[in-house]
Each structure stands twice: as C-alpha cells, then as structure tokens.
Amino acid sequence: MRTEVRATSVASSTSEVAESPVGVANGGEEDRLGGSITQGSGFVGAAIMQADGLSSAVSVRGGSLADAQSAQVDGSAADAAQVREGDHANSVGNEVDGRGLQLVGYAGGWVVDGGVQILKVGVRPAWRRRGIARELLARVAADARDLGAGTCSLEVRAGNEGARAFYETLGFRSLGTRPRYYSDGEDALILEGPLPLAARDVAGMELVVDAASREQGRLGSAAAVCAPPRESAQSGTDRALCMDSGPSSMSSQSETPDRGFSTLESSGEIYAQDAICATSREKRCQGALGSPSFGADSPLEAPRPLILAIESSCDETAAAIVDGAGDLVADVVASQIDFHARFGGVVPEIASRKHIEAICGVCDECLDTAAAHLGRKRLTWADLDAVAVTYAPGLVGALVVGVAFAKGAAWAQGLPFIGVNHLEGHLYANKIGAPDFAPPAVVSLVSGGNTMLVHMRGWGDYETLGTTIDDAVGEAFDKVAKALGLGYPGGPAISREAARGNPDAIAFPRAMMHSGDLRFSLSGLKTAVITHINGERAAGRALNVPDICASFQQAVVDVQVKKAEMALRQTGAPTFCLGGGVAANPVLRAAYERLCDRMGVRLVLPPLSACGDNAGMIALVALDRYRQGRFFDLGADAQAHSSLDEAY
Numbered sequence: 134m135r136t137e138v139r140a141t142s143v144a145s146s147t148s149e150v151a152e153s154p155v156g157v158a159n160g161g162e163e164d165r166l167g168g169s170i171t172q173g174s175g176f177v178g179a180a181i182m183q184a185d186g187l188s189s190a191v192s193v194r195g196g197s198l199a200d201a202q203s204a205q206v207d208g209s210a211a212d213a214a215q216v217r218e219g220d221h222a223n224s225v226g227n228e229v230d231g232r233g234l235q236l237v238g239y240a241g242g243w244v245v246d247g248g249v250q251i252l253k254v255g256v257r258p259a260w261r262r263r264g265i266a267r268e269l270l271a272r273v274a275a276d277a278r279d280l281g282a283g284t285c286s287l288e289v290r291a292g293n294e295g296a297r298a299f300y301e302t303l304g305f306r307s308l309g310t311r312p313r314y315y316s317d318g319e320d321a322l323i324l325e326g327p328l329p330l331a332a333r334d335v336a337g338m339e340l341v342v343d344a345a346s347r348e349q350g351r352l353g354s355a356a357a358v359c360a361p362p363r364e365s366a367q368s369g370t371d372r373a374l375c376m377d378s379g380p381s382s383m384s385s386q387s388e389t390p391d392r393g394f395s396t397l398e399s400s401g402e403i404y405a406q407d408a409i410c411a412t413s414r415e416k417r418c419q420g421a422l423g424s425p426s427f428g429a430d431s432p433l434e435a436p437r438p439l440i441l442a443i444e445s446s447c448d449e450t451a452a453a454i455v456d457g458a459g460d461l462v463a464d465v466v467a468s469q470i471d472f473h474a475r476f477g478g479v480v481p482e483i484a485s486r487k488h489i490e491a492i493c494g495v496c497d498e499c500l501d502t503a504a505a506h507l508g509r510k511r512l513t514w515a516d517l518d519a520v521a522v523t524y525a526p527g528l529v530g531a532l533v534v535g536v537a538f539a540k541g542a543a544w545a546q547g548l549p550f551i552g553v554n555h556l557e558g559h560l561y562a563n564k565i566g567a568p569d570f571a572p573p574a575v576v577s578l579v580s581g582g583n584t585m586l587v588h589m590r591g592w593g594d595y596e597t598l599g600t601t602i603d604d605a606v607g608e609a610f611d612k613v614a615k616a617l618g619l620g621y622p623g624g625p626a627i628s629r630e631a632a633r634g635n636p637d638a639i640a641f642p643r644a645m646m647h648s649g650d651l652r653f654s655l656s657g658l659k660t661a662v663i664t665h666i667n668g669e670r671a672a673g674r675a676l677n678v679p680d681i682c683a684s685f686q687q688a689v690v691d692v693q694v695k696k697a698e699m700a701l702r703q704t705g706a707p708t709f710c711l712g713g714g715v716a717a718n719p720v721l722r723a724a725y726e727r728l729c730d731r732m733g734v735r736l737v738l739p740p741l742s743a744c745g746d747n748a749g750m751i752a753l754v755a756l757d758r759y760r761q762g763r764f765f766d767l768g769a770d771a772q773a774h775s776s777l778d779e780a781y
Contacts, residue, residue, distance in 0.1 A: 179272035180239040240269035242277065242285075249277035249328070251287040267329065270303075274328035275471070285328050291320040303329045341466045342502055435462065435507050438518030438759055441499065441542075442752035443492070445535030446527025446555045447582070448479045450491040452499035453748035454517075455756050459568065463503035464749040467491045474621045478611060479581075485530035492538050499748075514546050521551035521755030523558065524765070525775035527582075532771035540767050551755045552765040555746075556777050559712030560589060562743040562750035570737045575706045577697055579721075580713030581607030581622075584653050586700045587777060592757060595777045598700050599651025606689055606715045609655040613685055616663045617678055627682045628718055634679030636687035639665065646692045651700055658688055686720055694724045701734055710737040717744040 238256035242249045251273065256265045274285060289296045291310065305326030314321035433439070436457030444451040448469040454462050469487045473479045504512035514520075522539035524532065536552075543550040559578055563570045572589035575598070584607075585600035604612075607624060614623025619630065641661050644654040662685050669676050701709060709729055715721065722738055729736035743750060758764070775781070 179241075179269050179276075180236060238265045238269050240266075240273050242273055242287075244277050244280045244282045247281060248284040248286055248325075249274065249282040251285060266299075267303075270329040278328055282328065284325055286323065286325040288314065288321040288323055290315065291322050297322065297324075300324050300326065303327075341468070342464070342498065433507065433509070433512075433516055436460075438756070439503075439516060440519045440521055440551070440752055440755050440759060441496070441514075441517050442521040442551075442553070442748045442755050443496070443535045443539050444523045444555070444558070444746055444748040444751050445488045445492065445531050446523045446525075447531060447746055448473055448484050448487075449746040450488050450495050450535075451746065451748035451751075452492075452496045453752040454499060454503040455749075455752035457756075459564075459753065459756060461565070461749045461752060462506045463499045464747060464752075465495050465499045465502060466745075466747055467495050470622065477615050477621050479528070481528045481530050484528055485534060488531055488534035492534060496538075496542075514542055514548075517546070517548060519543075519549040519551055519755065519759050519764075520546075521553055521751060521758070523555045523751055524552035524769060525554060525772035527555055527771075527773065529771055529773040532773070536769075536771045540769075544767055549759065549764045550767055550769075551758045551763075552769055552781065553751045553754045553758070554775055554777065554781060555751075556583065556587075556712075556775075557593075557595070557754050558750035559739075560587070560595075560710075561753040562712055562739040562747070563710045563737045564753055565743045565749060566740040567737045570708070570710065572708075573704070573706045574708035574710055574737070575697065575700045575704055576710050576712055577693065577716075577725075578712045579606045579693065579715035581605060581611065581715075583713060584655070586651050586696060588700070588704050588706065593780070597776070597778050598703070599653065599696065601653040601655060604655035604659060606653075606655060606693070607713070609659045609689070610715070612659055613662050613682075616666050617676070617681065619678075622714075624715060624718065627686060628720070630679045630682035631686045631720065632679075632683075634677070634681070634683030636683040638677070638680035639684035641665075641684050641688040643688055643692050643695075646695050651696050651703075653692065653696065655689070658685070686718070690718075690721050690724050693721060694728050697725065698728055698732070701732060706734070708735045708737060711739060712744075714745045717741050 236257070237260045238254075240251065240254040242251040251270070254266055254269055256269075270285075274282075277285070285305075286308075287300075287305075288311065289300070303326055305324040308323040308325050311321040311323060313319070438457050439454060439462075441452060441454050444453075449466050450469070451464075451466040453464040456462055469479075469484060472483055472487060476483075500512045500514075504510065520539045520543040522535045524536055540550060542548070556578060559580075560576055563576075572591045572594075574589045576587045576589055578585050578587060582605050583600075584605045586598040588596040588598050590596065607622075610627055611621060611623035614620065614626050617627075617630075619626035642658055644657045645652055662681065666676060666681065697709060700706075709725065711722070711725065716739055725738075726736055728734075
C-alpha cells in the first residue's frame with residue numbers, strides 16, 4: 134500500500150520583506166541580513182512534518198525562517214513546533230500538535246539578485262540519513278526558481294569536511310573564505326552552485342515511480358516511491374531507493390548543542406550515491422532518440438510488444454511501459470499540484486510549460502525503471518515496439534506537449550503511433566487492480582472535468598448513459614473547498630474534514646436525484662453550500678467545517694449512488710466499476726460497496742494509485758490497440774474534446 138504526500142504552498146511570495154534577523158546557512162550562529170529585499174525577491178522555505186510514521190512536506194513562501202520552523206500543514210499551524218529566530222534557530226522541541234504532527238526538518242533562504250542564499254537547514258536527529266536535507270533543499274530551490282533564482286549560495290565552516298563533501302555532490306564550488314566569520318573565530322567557506330534537485334526531481338516536481346506497477350504485484354518492495362518516508366513498514370532498502378541519496382544531517386560540532394535538530398553545518402557520513410544521483414541528473418535527456426541499445430545487454434526477453442505510453446492531459450506528466458503480457462514494467466508520474474495550489478486550481482498556461490520541462494526527464498526515468506525491472510543495464514527507444522499518448526480530451530495546450538513528444542519519438546524510430554482517449558484510460562484503470570475485469574459493465578467516471586455513467590458493452594464499445602449538465606463532481610469539491618479555505622485540491626481536504634463531521638447536519642439539496650434520467654447537476658448544490666457558508670459568516674457564527682464538508686459530501690454521494698442503481702437496472706450489467714480522481718473518495722467507495730452487495734453485482738474499484746491521471750492506464754489501452762493494428766497517422770492532432778461513444 135502506498136501513501137503519497139505532496140507539498141502544499143501555504144503562503145504567497147512578497148514583493149518586499151522587511152529587515153529581519155535570520156540564522157545564516159549552516160553556520161550555527163546568528164547573523165543579521167540588513168536592508169529590504171527588492172521586488173520579485175522574498176523568503177522561500179520548506180518543512181517536513183511526520184505523524185504515525187508518515188511524512189508530509191510543506192513549502193513556505195513570503196514569510197520568514199520562523200514560518201518554516203512553525204510550518205503549516207493543510208492551513209493549520211503546528212504550534213508546538215514554533216521556535217524563535219536567533220542563536221538556536223535550528224532547535225525545536227519534541228512536542229506534537231493536536232493532529233499528532235511533529236516537525237522533522239526545515240530549510241529557508243532569501244532570493245536576492247537572481248540567486249537564493251540558503252540561511253539554515255535543520256533536520257531532527259531521528260530522521261537523519263533519509264535524504265531529508267536533500268528534499269528540503271530541493272523544495273526551497275523549486276520555489277526560488279519560480280521567483281527568478283538561478284543559483285544557490287551558502288556558507289559552511291572551513292573545517293566541516295563532511296558538509297563540504299555533501300555540497301560538492303550537489304555541484305557546489307568554493308568562491309572564497311570569510312575570515313573569522315563565526316563567533317569562535319573559525320573561517321567560513323562561501324559555496325555557490327546550481328539549484329539543488331531531489332534524487333528523483335524533474336522540473337521541480339517530485340517523481341512517483343511504479344505506483345501502478347506495484348498494485349499489479351509485479352515490482353513488490355523493489356519499487357521506489359520517491360518522497361520522504363511515508364510508510365511505517367517501509368524497509369531500509371526501499372528508503373535508500375527513494376531518498377537516501379545523501380545525509381539528512383550531520384552530528385553537531387558546535388559549542389552550543391541543538392535541541393532536537395541537527396544542521397548541515399555539522400559533519401557526518403556522506404552517501405556515495407549522492408555523486409551517482411548527481412551524475413544521473415546531469416545525464417537526464419541526453420539519451421537522444423534513436424540511440425542504439427546498450428551492447429553489453431543480452432537480448433530483451435520481455436513479452437512483446439513493449440509500448441511506452443505518455444499522459445499529459447492536465448497537470449500530471451506521466452509515462453509508463455507495458456509488456457506483451459499486460460504487465461506494467463514501469464509507471465512514473467510527476468505532479469504539478471504544488472505549482473497550481475497557490476492559484477486554487479489548474480492554470481492551463483503553467484500546466485503546458487511544466488509539461489515541456491518535465492516530459493524528457495519523466496520518459497528517461499520510465500526507461501531506466503523498466504530497464505531495472507527487466508534486468509538490463511539500459512533500455513532505449515530503439516527497444517520499444519510502439520509509442521502511445523493521450524490525444525484527447527483535456528487541456529489542449531497540455532495535450533499538445535505529450536502528442537508532439539510522442540510523435541517525435543515514433544517518427545525517429547519508425548515506430549507505430551497510438552492515440553488513446555483519456556476517458557477510455559480511466560475505464561482500463563480498473564484492470565490494474567483486477568486483471569480479470571472485462572465488460573459488460575457500468576462505469577462511473579467522476580473527476581475534476583467529468584461526471585458520467587458509461588455502459589461498457591465491450592472493450593472499445595461504449596455508450597454514455599448520462600453526464601453532468603453543468604459542473605463536474607471534482608470541480609464542485611474544489612470550489613467548496615476554496616470557499617472554506619481548505620486549499621487545492623479540494624477533494625482530499627473535504628474528505629479529511631468530513632470524516633470528523635455529521636453527514637446529516639445540514640440538508641443540502643440532491644439535484645436531479647429523482648429526475649428519472651441519468652443526468653447530473655452539481656452547480657445548485659455548490660451554490661447552496663457557498664450560500665450557507667456566507668450566511669454563517671454574515672451572522673457572525675463560527676463555521677462548523679466538518680459538518681459542512683460531511684453534509685456536502687453525502688449529498689454528492691447520494692445522487693451518484695442513486696443514478697448508478699438506475700443504470701445497473703437499466704442495462705442489466707453484472708459489474709460496476711469506477712474511474713477518475715474522485716473514485717478515491719472513501720465514502721463514495723463504501724457507498725458503492727453497499728449498493729453492489731444489495732444488488733448482487735460485482736464491484737471493481739481501481740487502486741487508489743490508479744484513480745488519478747497516470748500513464749499506466751493509457752498503456753493498457755494502447756496494448757489492445759496495438760494488437761488490433763489500430764494506429765494513428767503522424768499528422769493526428771491533440772483534441773480538447775472527444776466522446777467515448779465515437780470510435781477512433
């Protein structure tokens with residue numbers, strides 16, 4: 134079971150930050166940075182929280198070092214972790230807040246004149262040697278990059294060989310010495326280098342590797358989920374594959390011991406894999422299309438065909454490889470949620486640009502992951518039998534990136550080019566957790582852009598029974614969450630709050646529940662919830678957020694289940710299944726379980742990792758298309774709209 138945690142921006146960058154005392158990077162001493170920060174600059178920081186063995190990363194922009202230390206998660210301050218700035222800016226108590234969250238590590242810096250100056254990096258000793266420091270630096274660098282930074286600088290003690298070696302693996306070099314910089318008279322080395330990236334970082338986005346593959350049971354514990362430790366049962370080997378490419382902290386050598394945190398100013402062990410990872414990042418995108426297979430490898434023994442599929446319809450850049458047996462040998466996703474969260478939704482222009490930045494690295498990682506799974510030193514485009522891509526529907530600017538890249542790869546190698554309807558991919562996602570799943574079936578597709586019921590008469594033979602006449606379910610979740618100040622994406626936030634609320638507390642409308650057809654409408658419900666929120670605020674009453682979320686969620690679920698029952702009776706289908714991001718909602722899944730038990734219908738649910746956009750589901754569709762000989766011409770274009778009912 135995988136737990137995926139993404140960073141959430143909790144503050145906006147500021148055009149001017151007042152003079153503030155801050156601790157200088159890794160120095161262990163307080164320094165004062167005078168003057169104002171010019172427009173376009175600001176503070177960037179990150180913190181990692183943990184609870185019950187899981188961790189959550191948070192980006193902080195526009196605040197101060199203390200904001201990173203007293204990091205916010207999902208909009209709530211971890212008050213118990215607050216620490217004053219100054220001599221012990223890297224210290225923190227062991228208390229946890231009301232939700233059981235404890236600060237694991239933090240980092241921060243100023244963006245000034247096109248560069249970010251790292252002020253401090255602190256990591257709790259119990260979380261050392263897990264790559265936390267590298268992750269924190271990568272998150273700070275990602276936000277600094279957005280504010281125009283192109284380089285990174287910091288100071289370390291001249292005698293701290295361990296810290297110097299660590300930063301050298303990140304590409305830092307010495308610019309000189311500040312004599313007697315520290316209060317004990319020790320010199321400081323000024324280091325400068327490129328903006329650090331995480332061990333599995335593409336364009337500032339964290340890569341999640343082989344989620345769907347593990348759901349198929351193919352990769353087991355060897356699969357890597359590249360993020361801070363998220364599963365209490367995760368093995369040490371798995372952590373090494375994920376983030377343990379460098380020390381998270383070093384043992385303290387300063388005269389004043391840190392209370393609960395260690396900083397990179399102090400030295401300790403360095404993983405040799407740091408240098409390997411740095412070299413690997415430099416090689417990203419250097420494998421030109423058409424390069425020959427690695428000669429030392431034995432002939433490829435994987436069941437044919439091998440198809441690489443690309444997904445870029447919205448805000449995930451994903452690539453996957455499927456073999457002839459229908460097994461996903463690689464599945465990689467880079468999510469842009471961090472970049473869109475500050476705007477409260479997906480910004481198409483940003484999505485397109487991030488796809489351009491990420492797609493090469495994502496495909497590179499996909500090929501490397503597949504090679505490792507197949508026991509080869511290298512897998513190249515020349516080893517593939519076809520290239521597939523989502524061509525519709527979605528954000529056309531985002532789709533164009535994937536389609537153009539896939540067409541270029543297919544043309545360069547002379548490979549068949551396969552176009553896949555994104556919605557059909559969500560139907561096939563059910564095969565990831567249930568390989569024996571087959572039509573006929575009724576499918577509920579619920580996501581941020583779609584709400585519909587589909588009758589699957591056969592693979593490739595679909596009939597849309599009903600769809601929304603206005604908002605999609607996921608869209609309604611996002612807008613209600615925004616009205617409540619819960620952040621983006623709204624679905625998980627509302628689900629968490631609803632778990633503590635009473636679903637019967639507020640009688641929100643169930644639009645079109647008794648319309649007699651299979652159409653949906655969410656705009657009226659959304660408006661009713663927002664009207665209730667505004668009314669409570671106008672009356673000066675505190676919002677009962679859990680009750681509002683639970684009541685709203687239940688209104689959505691009631692209509693979805695009622696329409697699903699009607700569709701099952703109308704079609705006589707023996708199976709019901711789900712697709713789309715909202716399919717991960719636990720209350721909706723439980724309601725469908727009760728419905729199918731009552732009706733004697735088989736329920737097939739996609740794994741949580743396959744509910745959101747991913748390339749694994751696109752690859753499974755492409756495999757069937759390949760076997761049928763249904764290929765696209767290289768002149769085919771991306772399409773913003775496409776119907777499942779129409780053959781393609």
